[in-house]
Amino acid sequence: MMKLQQLLQSKREDILAVALRHGAFNVRVFGSVARGVVDESSDIDLLVDDDLQKISPWLAGDALDGFARYARL
Numbered sequence: 001m002m003k004l005q006q007l008l009q010s011k012r013e014d015i016l017a018v019a020l021r022h023g024a025f026n027v028r029v030f031g032s033v034a035r036g037v038v039d040e041s042s043d044i045d046l047l048v049d050d051d052l053q054k055i056s057p058w059l060a061g062d063a064l065d066g067f068a069r070y071a072r073l
Contacts, residue, residue, distance in 0.1 A: 003038070004033050004042055004043075004044055005036075005038070007044070008029065008033060008044055015027060015046070019046075019048055022055065023050050023051045023052075023053075023054035024048035024050045024051075024055070025049055025050075027047075027048050028046065028048070029044065029047075030045050030046075030047050031044075031045035
């Protein structure tokens with residue numbers, strides 16, 4: 001199974017594209033993955049800035065939840 005750090009790196013461009021499409025930018029990783037203390041219950045936590053003129057109403061919910069499901073494949 002792919003480690004979360006490897007998954008994050010392999011999906012980096014996809015994550016940035018989804019964020020940009022929904023008005024988000026400056027994507028940062030925080031939490032256990034950023035600290036390098038991942039265990040079986042860890043997930044990938046992302047912090048983003050958003051452009052209030054461009055933000056999609058689905059950014060916080062559907063867009064990122066959809067990506068999370070896609071990333072688990």
